Amino acid sequence: MGKYYIFATAIILGFLISLQSKSYESVEAEYLRNVESNIFQEIKILKDKNESLRREIADIERNIEDFSDQNLALQAVESQINRYMKLNGKTPIFGAGITVSIDGDISTPWVVDLVNAFSNAGAEAISVNGIRLVNGTLGFDTLPRGQILLNGSILSTPYIFNVIGEPSDMISILELPGGIFSRLSSAIPELTIVTEQREVIQMN
Amino acid sequence: MKNNFFATFLIAGLVVGLLATLQFKTKIPIAGGFPSDEVVAKQDLLKSFLDEQSYLQSRIVSLRKELVKTQDVIDAQTEVANFDRLEALKRDIGLTEVRGEGLQILLGDSPVAIRSGAEASDVHLIQASEIRDVVNILFASGADAVSVNNQRVIATSPISSVGTTILVNNSHIAPPFTIRAVGDTEIMLQRLLNRDSLPAIYEKMRKQGIKFEILKKNVVVIPMYNGDLRTKHINLIDQ
Numbered sequence: 001m002g003k004y005y006i007f008a009t010a011i012i013l014g015f016l017i018s019l020q021s022k023s024y025e026s027v028e029a030e031y032l033r034n035v036e037s038n039i040f041q042e043i044k045i046l047k048d049k050n051e052s053l054r055r056e057i058a059d060i061e062r063n064i065e066d067f068s069d070q071n072l073a074l075q076a077v078e079s080q081i082n083r084y085m086k087l088n089g090k091t092p093i094f095g096a097g098i099t100v101s102i103d104g105d106i107s108t109p110w111v112v113d114l115v116n117a118f119s120n121a122g123a124e125a126i127s128v129n130g131i132r133l134v135n136g137t138l139g140f141d142t143l144p145r146g147q148i149l150l151n152g153s154i155l156s157t158p159y160i161f162n163v164i165g166e167p168s169d170m171i172s173i174l175e176l177p178g179g180i181f182s183r184l185s186s187a188i189p190e191l192t193i194v195t196e197q198r199e200v201i202q203m204n
Numbered sequence: 205m206k207n208n209f210f211a212t213f214l215i216a217g218l219v220v221g222l223l224a225t226l227q228f229k230t231k232i233p234i235a236g237g238f239p240s241d242e243v244v245a246k247q248d249l250l251k252s253f254l255d256e257q258s259y260l261q262s263r264i265v266s267l268r269k270e271l272v273k274t275q276d277v278i279d280a281q282t283e284v285a286n287f288d289r290l291e292a293l294k295r296d297i298g299l300t301e302v303r304g305e306g307l308q309i310l311l312g313d314s315p316v317a318i319r320s321g322a323e324a325s326d327v328h329l330i331q332a333s334e335i336r337d338v339v340n341i342l343f344a345s346g347a348d349a350v351s352v353n354n355q356r357v358i359a360t361s362p363i364s365s366v367g368t369t370i371l372v373n374n375s376h377i378a379p380p381f382t383i384r385a386v387g388d389t390e391i392m393l394q395r396l397l398n399r400d401s402l403p404a405i406y407e408k409m410r411k412q413g414i415k416f417e418i419l420k421k422n423v424v425v426i427p428m429y430n431g432d433l434r435t436k437h438i439n440l441i442d443q
Contacts, residue, residue: 005213006212006216009213009216009217009220010216012220013216013219013220013223016220016223016224017223043246043249043250043253045366045371045374046250046253046254046257046374047253048374049257049374049375049431049432050253050256050257050260052431052432052434053257053260053261053264053431053432054260055432056264056431056432056433057260057263057264057267060264060267060268060271061267063271064267064270064271064274067271067274067275067277067278068274070278073278077275077278077286077287077290078286080290080293081286081289081290081293082440083433083435084290084293084294084296084297084299085293085440086435086438086439086440087296087297087359087433087435087438088293088296088297089296089359090296091440091441092440092441093438093439093440093441094438094439094441095437095438095439096437097437108340109333109336109337109404112336112337112340113333113336116336116362116363116364117362119360119361119362120362120364122434123360123434124360124434124435124436124437124438125360125438126359126360133359133360134296134297134359135296135297135298135358135359136296137343137359138343138344138346139339139340139341139342139343139344139345140340140344141344149344164437164438165434165437166436166437202441
């Protein structure tokens with residue numbers, strides 16, 4: 001008779017243990033779903049984005065105002081031309097930034113992710129092995145033997161990424177735990193990543 | 205024998221009692237130190253930023269259109285200003301609308317996917333990396349202009365994610381994701397239909413049932429870029 005009692009008790013025990021563990025899982029899921037860093041990160045991104053949108057609005061409004069005066073209008077046109085020439089990739093530029101040198105076997109999707117991470121970190125201009133990435137640049141392609149093709153040129157190692165933008169901000173974002181460098185190193189341990197802050201980077 | 209049986213039963217009873225107490229003391233919403241009303245408050249804050257962002261972006265678009273009109277008036281009055289050059293530059297950097305023959309690509313989460321809540325699962329969702337891969341293939345196929353959910357993708361447009369939220373140009377976009385591209389439809393189609401170009405998407409389509417549909421369109425409209433242009437650290441080299 002005692003055996004049956006112990007058996008029944010064991011079943012109840014097992015049931016309670018599994019119920020208990022499920023409760024903890026549920027708590028964990030609830031917590032992970034609302035990880036504060038995610039929502040704060042989102043809010044920070046949005047706050048920064050809205051701030052830069054407001055600056056852009058102020059800039060355009062100033063231009064519109066300048067256009068109401070014929071003398072100022074010519075200056076406004078020249079100022080806009082100068083600004084847009086910095087972005088269209090047809091005029092050489094220079095500025096402070098970082099150089100990231102990557103040596104090793106890296107695939108095209110990782111290069112796309114890396115360039116995306118530079119943009120996310122505040123890059124204003126990017127070049128890869130001397131090829132500037134602008135709107136007219138053809139995307140990254142993979143050749144049958146695994147080489148990376150960009151704008152009709154085969155890229156060879158080491159891949160040199162020149163990035164113009166605020167150097168310290170970009171480095172701190174790129175080197176975050178769980179950031180692109182850390183993920184890249186985890187995915188391809190044999191890769192060598194060297195980052196250098198530079199006062200002047202030139203792009204043609 | 206009777207004493208042993210009693211002791212076993214007593215210990216088992218104590219363990220059961222302990223577990224029952226632990227069980228009833230587990231309070232899901234408070235266990236993470238994260239009361240649900242706090243979550244709601246943060247989501248409200250997020251929404252207010254998003255509403256503000258939509259307003260600011262539409263304001264930028266309308267101001268850029270107003271600027272063009274003002275320029276046209278000046279252009280009619282003087283021949284000195286270099287408006288043609290300005291327009292060409294705007295086209296180069298994505299500040300004009302682009303229309304033409306192209307493709308419309310739909311990327312959708314799996315029918316069983318849940319993007320928010322405790323059941324959210326990455327494997328059934330479209331990830332930012334998959335959108336990036338499609339956009340990259342389109343540019344590699346010579347696309348003239350690309351947009352994702354009406355966000356114009358320019359050279360420095362980030363396509364990223366925070367949790368399960370996808371951001372293009374740091375603006376929130378929600379599924380299904382519609383990617384539009386103006387360009388040579390045959391070349392773009394050929395590249396997108398090649399399973400080796402987009403292995404992750406084709407595998408997820410087969411295993412998780414995500415949506416990946418491509419439509420050829422006679423006219424595709426890609427809006428002008430509605431974000432800010434970062435040029436603070438860039439200087440022109442005088443030639």
